[in-house]
Amino acid sequence: MKYIVETKDLSKSYRGKQVVRDVDLKVPKGCVYGFMGPNGAGKSTTLKMLLGLVKAGSGEAAIAGKTMNQRNRLEILRKTGSLIESPSYYGHLTGRENLEIVRTLKQAPEKEVDQVLKLVRMERQQDKKAREYSLGMKQRLGLAAALIGRPELLILDEPTNGLDPSGIQEIRELICELPKRLGMTVLVSSHLLSEMDQMADYVGIINHGQLIFQDRLEALHEHSRSRLLLKVMNRTAALKLLEMRQIEGRVAEEGILIPELSDDRAAALVQALAEGGAGLYRVEERQKSLEDIFLSLTGRRASL
Amino acid sequence: MLREWKTEWMKLKRRKAGLLVLAFLGFTFLWIGWVVSDADALDLADGYRWMFSNLSMINTILLPTMLAMLASRLCDMEIKGNTLKLLCTLEKKGTLFDVKLLTGGSFLILYVAAELLLLLAGGRLLGFGRPMEARHAAYFLLQNISVSLVIYLLQVMLSFRFENQIIPLAAGLFGSFIGLFSWFFPDTSLFRWIFVWGHYSLLHFTGYTWDEATRVMTFYDVEPSRAALGMVLALLVFGYLICRQLFVRKEV
Numbered sequence: 001m002k003y004i005v006e007t008k009d010l011s012k013s014y015r016g017k018q019v020v021r022d023v024d025l026k027v028p029k030g031c032v033y034g035f036m037g038p039n040g041a042g043k044s045t046t047l048k049m050l051l052g053l054v055k056a057g058s059g060e061a062a063i064a065g066k067t068m069n070q071r072n073r074l075e076i077l078r079k080t081g082s083l084i085e086s087p088s089y090y091g092h093l094t095g096r097e098n099l100e101i102v103r104t105l106k107q108a109p110e111k112e113v114d115q116v117l118k119l120v121r122m123e124r125q126q127d128k129k130a131r132e133y134s135l136g137m138k139q140r141l142g143l144a145a146a147l148i149g150r151p152e153l154l155i156l157d158e159p160t161n162g163l164d165p166s167g168i169q170e171i172r173e174l175i176c177e178l179p180k181r182l183g184m185t186v187l188v189s190s191h192l193l194s195e196m197d198q199m200a201d202y203v204g205i206i207n208h209g210q211l212i213f214q215d216r217l218e219a220l221h222e223h224s225r226s227r228l229l230l231k232v233m234n235r236t237a238a239l240k241l242l243e244m245r246q247i248e249g250r251v252a253e254e255g256i257l258i259p260e261l262s263d264d265r266a267a268a269l270v271q272a273l274a275e276g277g278a279g280l281y282r283v284e285e286r287q288k289s290l291e292d293i294f295l296s297l298t299g300r301r302a303s304l
Numbered sequence: 305m306l307r308e309w310k311t312e313w314m315k316l317k318r319r320k321a322g323l324l325v326l327a328f329l330g331f332t333f334l335w336i337g338w339v340v341s342d343a344d345a346l347d348l349a350d351g352y353r354w355m356f357s358n359l360s361m362i363n364t365i366l367l368p369t370m371l372a373m374l375a376s377r378l379c380d381m382e383i384k385g386n387t388l389k390l391l392c393t394l395e396k397k398g399t400l401f402d403v404k405l406l407t408g409g410s411f412l413i414l415y416v417a418a419e420l421l422l423l424l425a426g427g428r429l430l431g432f433g434r435p436m437e438a439r440h441a442a443y444f445l446l447q448n449i450s451v452s453l454v455i456y457l458l459q460v461m462l463s464f465r466f467e468n469q470i471i472p473l474a475a476g477l478f479g480s481f482i483g484l485f486s487w488f489f490p491d492t493s494l495f496r497w498i499f500v501w502g503h504y505s506l507l508h509f510t511g512y513t514w515d516e517a518t519r520v521m522t523f524y525d526v527e528p529s530r531a532a533l534g535m536v537l538a539l540l541v542f543g544y545l546i547c548r549q550l551f552v553r554k555e556v
Binding site: 090 | 318389392394396555
């Protein structure tokens, strides 16, 4: 597989505290890669290291096959657009004037300003001063700036942060369109699993600075699928019955957790538990929260 | 570098940086006008030396404040707009620092050159007795540009360091007071040497005697201190190298 971003043992420490630890990111070309993790997990620091905004403590990062260093950083980043944390803009300039500055620095053709304005649906607000924009508009302006120069790779750090639901939807649609319409790869970070579910093809999960999961979105769904919680009077009998039916049961504080079953298998199991003396009195469906997934992934880190 | 410099001027649209410089220039010449308003024939006879003496002191008071405001105009737009993260992916950090200095330096050079030209024009208009000496003009440029560049460098660092621009502006005002006080100390006084704002007075090139009986001021030439000039130039070079390195190393 061809990776547009590839890091090897990327690490960073601040005052002796390691915030990013041996991260091996592999972003396939032409996809939307969701980089997830709770706040403070090391997402922004990793993305900043990719852009050379933060110096890596150790390890290396390659973009489009070229290992980045101080000498070739700008040359490599010329094919990259980015929006890190909050949008960057000059409040006293209009949206268009802001984009003209980026266009001049990127040495992109003049027509690109109109093209990106159209792409982010900002043509009508282009002559308004940026400080008068709503947060959503500023975010779109930041996205437009990142799109100038037709980059092969777009790095977006929490682009929907602080947006209202309609703004989130708009940005999300736009991100999903980019690989298909312009052939770009989008590396987007978020702390929301639901958001990634609607955008990403691949996901990477970082927790306490460590990349604990990296695979296709479907593989993550395996981890996030729901479980059934069996509440029984006699756990020993219930576990024995589950073993007989080759169903993996895990004893939790509230009861026994088993993987999700098809309706007919669930019905047969309920009947068997009732008739087998397990004293089944309740069956609950448990959907794993993001936190649960993080916890389970952290526990399984060695095997991932 | 030219491309980056071009964008620096694009960013300055509506920032009224030129207006700020013009306002200070206007105020300076209103002050000079007030000084000249009660001049007699004796004063005008050696008008240029008299004016250089006054203008050096006025610049010592006004330039630190103007430079603080100018640096703030140029730098706080990057802080407020969170633009360093974007710019540092498009241009070298060192280049960004250089163009900030170059832009502010251009305003400064134009300002001092405009003072000199206005002085020449005023001298002709008022009929100053002796022509302006070329070395005086050169000393004036050297005195005001070199010291001001060191101060501007300091102000750029402060404006980038503090989100709240009150602190760099307060530093500018503090510098104006220090600069003014420095004129009341002798060349040998440590006060003139330790504060960068006092270096305007160290590089003075005219002196005067005051005859109390006749109430006549007589101006004479003073050779600017080479040691002071050497120190200012060393401060400029090393200050630039250190500040640039600090700016480049700072993570955004």
